Amino acid sequence: MNDFIAARSQMALSLGFHIVFSCIGMVMPFFMAVSHFYWLKTNQVVYKNITKAWSKGVAIFFATGAVSGTVLSFELGLLWPEFMKHAGPIFGMPFSLEGTAFFIEAIALGFFLYGWNRFNRWFHWFTGLVVGISGLVSGILVVAANAWMNSPAGFDYVNGQYLNIDPIAAMFNDAWFSQALHMTVAAFVATGFAVAGVHALMIAKGKNVEFHTRSFRIAAIFACVAAVLQPLSGDISAKDVARRQPAKLAAMEAHFETRKSAPLILGGIPDEKNKTVKYAIPLPGMLSFMAHGDFSAEVKGLDAIPEDEHPPVAITHYAFQIMVGLGMVMMLLSFIYFIALWKKKSWLRSKWLLNFFVLATPMGFIAVEAGWTVTEVGRQPWIIHGVMRTADAVTPMPGIAYSFYLFTGVYVSLALIVTFMLYRQIQMVDKLYDVLPNENPEKH
Incomplete structure (x- = not known):
């Protein structure tokens, strides 16, 4: 493995782990705030127990997200010094604001975890809500920085010089809204289905049914609403990519030839x-409609783009197909769940629906990883689209492959530790917050 591939692999590995922790850190506090709100309004102790159990999970993922995020920040400077030399002064504002949001999130989380029976009940609830809001803002700001790499703005590039820098224009570049919207909704989908799936498994096993049923419903509603909205944000993103990065769209769809009424392939x-x-199922005119809102519109293919600017087609295409395919499965499950809520109440207690949610537990995060693969691999060979190539930004320092192997070991160890901690947390929940299915929780 050469140093360039090692540097890219290490960055991909770090981002792949961090995005999971980030999504959970952005979304779980909102689940926690909803259950806490129910506790304050109904005084049913089961909701207090849910809130306390989820808050421990939020603390675990906040700590791991802080560590992995710090590593990513250092890696940007160590692995890509040429990139940071020029790009740092341009898109540094969202990173600095993200630091402020993280600082607020940490304080609010401390208040929430140690504020039980110490603060006013509603102020205590508000601190938990601030954890979610600041985490969400933090995620959006980081995505804005990534969007700048896909849609450079806020500077003039003249004779290799970056002049007339405008940090505000850089932060609010043409891609920030579509990417932030798509990523935010994806975070709710992924976290919602993961949490709902864990609780569905506990219900299917007959453990702490009252506790897990209430927990499941909160997470499932968030997940299913987000899964239904996700195709709308995906459509906004697709049209934006078609306009700004036709090479990425062509790689996503393995669209080699420029043509009108271009088919969408499955x-x-x-x-x-x-x-x-080979072996694709074409949907005539659908790519033209997806990209431009017109079934007969022309869609630029890879034949219209210089060969040395082609992204890796196979990886980008497969990742896009995985993301969309899993998104469709989760949307189907969402419609089934809504039908169960409104028309078929008996389905809510059925094993097949619970097992469907259990099966969907990892789907959201697999789709998120696939989506980030599309975003990052589909931008290649550019680290700053149309301005700086990735190969020109990498560090000249040798031995990056050894660093990649070391970080792989660290992240695998971290994943195992977090998994063990969550497993222990679930076991503790069943021991500490045991509410029998036929028992009135208001008695506790």
Whole structure:
């Protein structure tokens, strides 16, 4: 493995782990705030127990997210010094504001965790809500910085010089809204289905049914609403990518030839050498409609883009297909769940629906990882789209492969530790907050 591939692999590994912790850190506090609100309004102790149990999970992921995020910040400077030399002064504002949001989140989380029976009940609830809001703002600001890499703005590039820097224009670049919206909704989908799936498994096993049923419903409603909205944010993102990064769109769809009424393809195996796609199912005109809102519009293919600016087609295409495919499965599950809530109450107690949610537990995070693969691999060979190539930004320091192997070991260890801590937390929940299915929780 050469140093360039090692540097990219290490960055991908770090981002792949951090995005999971970030999504949970952005979303779980809102679940916690809802259960806490129910506790304050109903005085049913089961909601207090849910809030306390979830708050411990929020604390675990806040700590791991802080560590992995700090590592990513250092890696930007150590692995990509040429990039940070020029880009740092331009998009530094969202990173500095993200630090402020993180600082507020840490304080609010401390208040919430240690504020039981010490603060006014509603102020205590408000501190938990601030944890979620600041975490969400933090995530959006980081995405804004990434969006700048896809849609550079806020400077003039003249003879290799970055002049007339405008940090506000850089932060609110053309891609920030579509990327932030898509990522935020994806975080709610991924976290919602993961949390709902864990509680569905506990219900299916007959453990702490009252506790897990109430927990499941909060998480499932968040997840299902977000899953239904996600295709709308995806459509906004697709149209934005078609306008700004036609090479990325062409790689996503393995669209080799510029043509009108371009088909949207389902599945398929791209053959980059022969510029064809085997075994795909074409939907005539749908790519034109997805990209431009017109079934007969022309969609630029890879044939209209210089060969040395082509993204890796196969990886980008497969990742896009995985993201969309899993998104459709989760949207189907969401519609089934809404039907169960409104028309088919008996389905809510059925094993098949619970098992469907258990099966969906990892789907959201797999889709998130696939989506980030599309975003990052689809931008190649650019680290700053159209301005700086990734190969020109990498550090000249040798031995990056050894650093990659070391970080792989660290992150695998971290994943195992977090998994063990969560497993222990679930076991403790069943021991500490045991509410029998036929027992009135208001007696506690």
